[in-house]
Amino acid sequence: MARIATRRQVAISTAAAWLAGFLIFFPILWMVLASFKTELEAFAIPPSFLFFHWTTENYATVQERSDYLHHALNSIIIAGGSTLIAMLIAVPAAWSMAFSPTKRTKDLLLWMLSTKMMPPVGVLVPIYLIWRDVGLLDSLSGLVFILCLGNLPIVVWMLFTYFKEIPRDILEAARMDGATIGRELVYVLTPMAVPGLASTMLLNLILAWNEAFWTLNLSTLNAAPLTVFIASYSSPEGLFWAKLSAASTLAIAPILVLGWFSQRQLVRGLTFGAVK
Amino acid sequence: MKHVYGALLGATALVLSSPAFSETTLTIATVNNSDMIRMQGLTSDFTAKNPDITVKWVTLEENVLRQRVTTDIATKGGQFDVLTIGTYEVPIWAKKNWLVPLDNLGADYDTGDLLPKIKDAVSVSGKLYAAPFYGESSMTMYRTDLFEKAGLKMPDNPTWDFVIDAAKKLTDKNAGVYGICLRGKAGWGENMAFLTAMSNSYGARWFDEKWEPQFNTPEWKKTLSTYVDLMKEAGPPGASSNGFNENLALFNAGKCAMWIDATVAASMVTNPKDSKVADKVGFAMAPNTGLGKNANWLWAWSLAIPAGSKKTEAAEKFIAWATSKDYTKLVASKEGWASVPPGTRTSLYNNPDYLKVAPFAKPTLESINLADPNKPTVKPVPYVGVQYAAIPEFQGIGTSVGQQFSAALSGSTSVDAALSAAQSSTEREMKRAGYIK
Numbered sequence: 112m113a114r115i116a117t118r119r120q121v122a123i124s125t126a127a128a129w130l131a132g133f134l135i136f137f138p139i140l141w142m143v144l145a146s147f148k149t150e151l152e153a154f155a156i157p158p159s160f161l162f163f164h165w166t167t168e169n170y171a172t173v174q175e176r177s178d179y180l181h182h183a184l185n186s187i188i189i190a191g192g193s194t195l196i197a198m199l200i201a202v203p204a205a206w207s208m209a210f211s212p213t214k215r216t217k218d219l220l221l222w223m224l225s226t227k228m229m230p231p232v233g234v235l236v237p238i239y240l241i242w243r244d245v246g247l248l249d250s251l252s253g254l255v256f257i258l259c260l261g262n263l264p265i266v267v268w269m270l271f272t273y274f275k276e277i278p279r280d281i282l283e284a285a286r287m288d289g290a291t292i293g294r295e296l297v298y299v300l301t302p303m304a305v306p307g308l309a310s311t312m313l314l315n316l317i318l319a320w321n322e323a324f325w326t327l328n329l330s331t332l333n334a335a336p337l338t339v340f341i342a343s344y345s346s347p348e349g350l351f352w353a354k355l356s357a358a359s360t361l362a363i364a365p366i367l368v369l370g371w372f373s374q375r376q377l378v379r380g381l382t383f384g385a386v387k
Numbered sequence: 388m389k390h391v392y393g394a395l396l397g398a399t400a401l402v403l404s405s406p407a408f409s410e411t412t413l414t415i416a417t418v419n420n421s422d423m424i425r426m427q428g429l430t431s432d433f434t435a436k437n438p439d440i441t442v443k444w445v446t447l448e449e450n451v452l453r454q455r456v457t458t459d460i461a462t463k464g465g466q467f468d469v470l471t472i473g474t475y476e477v478p479i480w481a482k483k484n485w486l487v488p489l490d491n492l493g494a495d496y497d498t499g500d501l502l503p504k505i506k507d508a509v510s511v512s513g514k515l516y517a518a519p520f521y522g523e524s525s526m527t528m529y530r531t532d533l534f535e536k537a538g539l540k541m542p543d544n545p546t547w548d549f550v551i552d553a554a555k556k557l558t559d560k561n562a563g564v565y566g567i568c569l570r571g572k573a574g575w576g577e578n579m580a581f582l583t584a585m586s587n588s589y590g591a592r593w594f595d596e597k598w599e600p601q602f603n604t605p606e607w608k609k610t611l612s613t614y615v616d617l618m619k620e621a622g623p624p625g626a627s628s629n630g631f632n633e634n635l636a637l638f639n640a641g642k643c644a645m646w647i648d649a650t651v652a653a654s655m656v657t658n659p660k661d662s663k664v665a666d667k668v669g670f671a672m673a674p675n676t677g678l679g680k681n682a683n684w685l686w687a688w689s690l691a692i693p694a695g696s697k698k699t700e701a702a703e704k705f706i707a708w709a710t711s712k713d714y715t716k717l718v719a720s721k722e723g724w725a726s727v728p729p730g731t732r733t734s735l736y737n738n739p740d741y742l743k744v745a746p747f748a749k750p751t752l753e754s755i756n757l758a759d760p761n762k763p764t765v766k767p768v769p770y771v772g773v774q775y776a777a778i779p780e781f782q783g784i785g786t787s788v789g790q791q792f793s794a795a796l797s798g799s800t801s802v803d804a805a806l807s808a809a810q811s812s813t814e815r816e817m818k819r820a821g822y823i824k
Contacts, residue, residue, distance in 0.1 A: 137773040151661055154636040157648060176424070196726060243464045327451060328458060331466045332414060332443050345448035347576070348631055350661070 209274035273307025401779025517689035522730030524754035566621030653747030
């Protein structure tokens with residue numbers, strides 16, 4: 112009797128998990144479906160789910176009208192570059208705050224987070240003027256720099272909490288066994304920190320990839336990433352859902368694939384230290 | 388610390404900045420509307436005639452483009468050489484000296500051929516500050532088959548009484564047909580474009596001669612209550628989230644007996660590829676109440692050159708090419724006369740080839756001629772603009788009033804409450820901006 116009940120419980124919770132997963136995934140699925148419809152079908156009420164005339168015409172139009180590879184490459188450079196630089200700065204910062212905190216560490220952390228509380232549009236004009244004067248408008252370096260600055264507080268916070276979870280006793284034990292600082296870093300700390308580092312990097316990469324305020328406002332042509340590519344397919348006068356969906360599908364494809372492959376790391380990182 | 392940042396910025400800029408071009412490269416900012424996309428496709432004709440000029444396009448959604456271009460021009464960022472702007476921006480920006488007057492468009496450009504009302508809308512003190520690429524007004528589009536079935540005949544210049552009565556008669560909610568589809572989505576360029584134009588026909592105005600907001604007047608009350616009642620009885624469900632595109636989809640699917648919106652929609656609803664009712668559409672003026680103003684607006688997407696541009700000469704060449712009579716002929720030879728950008732030149736409306744394929748040409752021209760941006764309302768006003776007031780503050784106040792009116796349409800607030808909220812928020816903004824004390 113008990114076993115049947117358990118099985119039923121398992122079945123119910125499995126079904127619930129699948130349902131929740133499907134609900135979260137649905138908007139993306141809908142976008143992908145719409146990208147294979149004609150403009151008229153994409154706007155049709157009631158909408159058709161699977162039984163419509165499938166067409167790849169939108170992808171052809173998007174390919175013809177814009178240079179996808181140019182935008183995608185810019186997105187990779189901007190997201191990758193800003194993530195790497197942010198990690199280089201944040202790892203030592205979080206490290207020292209986690210392992211040798213001072214009286215001011217807490218205030219410092221809170222102050223860093225407070226910079227994220229201001230809406231970016233508040234500093235658009237000053238930043239635009241500075242960027243104009245140093246010649247950073249429409250340059251990849253300018254975007255890498257601003258996105259790195261924007262994400263730095265989150266990266267430091269995330270790494271700080273991961274490093275905090277690493278028991279200092281283990282380090283002491285390693286030292287007792289005669290490990291040098293180098294060995295301690297490579298053989299003891301790194302393996303324990305990897306899930307945290309990986310998930311921080313991935314989250315930062317996704318945030319930078321999707322960032323659509325600075326990338327739209329500080330780029331024109333040369334440095335324009337995929338956000339600009341998507342924004343060029345929306346229109347107030349004329350039907351555009353299908354082409355916009357095709358452009359968006361192309362834009363999220365790389366990061367989706369990356370997320371797929373690294374989800375094990377991500378989940379491990381997110382629950383890291385949850386159970387001790 | 389400042390020096391360190393500066394050095395870092397400079398160093399990274401040097402490493403990653405892109406190489407300069409030896410020839411003139413024009414960067415053109417534009418919106419994603421079909422006429423502009425067509426222009427991009429035809430760029431090779433311009434570059435063949437001007438081999439020393441390269442053209443690069445930045446296409447953005449209208450609101451994104453407006454923010455992007457405004458930031459750049461206000462800070463003299465110099466990112467664009469040609470801008471696509473509307474009739475709202477032209478007078479404001481020209482007065483701030485942000486635009487280069489277009490005096491050198493060439494001997495054969497023929498500015499006298501531009502439609503007078505459109506030319507007025509992009510000129511300040513008689514000087515052209517932008518060249519119109521396509522122009523539009525609004526008009527009534529209706530289903531000839533449904534009118535015939537109901538025994539109704541649409542006059543060329545209908546009154547609101549007739550339109551309201553017809554809308555009620557033509558509504559058949561069981562068959563999914565609604566008497567009238569109108570904009571309801573909040574925004575200064577969405578529902579407020581329509582409602583401001585409608586209010587003009589009811590004798591209302593945004594501001595009196597002393598810039599006092601006028602939402603507490605009986606004219607505005609009549610406008611808004613008529614609109615809300617009409618949409619409740621004869622409009623589609625969920626109308627408060629409908630903009631141009633949503634109504635276009637509804638009309639093309641055969642769900643609207645009437646639709647009052649931009650004249651550019653005419654070529655979309657009569658195109659059999661996109662519309663189920665392509666051969667059953669008639670056109671008439673936007674309605675009036677006999678006070679001398681119809682509920683139609685005036686807009687022109689235009690090309691302009693930002694002040695301080697170092698490539699003015701090449702930019703002028705491009706603008707002259709894109710807005711010339713020859714460009715019209717080029718489009719016609721490649722894609723047919725129906726695809727020509729409408730609403731800018733008198734000669735187009737005298738062209739028999741165009742008139743043959745465009746049944747909407749005559750009502751479009753008449754609608755454009757009916758709108759007067761310099762004298763938009765029955766009573767005098769201190770502002771320029773038919774469906775907007777061309778002051779920098781209008782985008783903000785227009786959108787906040789639009790939200791109130793959209794809420795009145797959805798039923799979450801009453802007409803009176805919406806009007807009094809609109810009045811107080813507009814008063815507050817106008818005081819803050821120093822128009823009134």
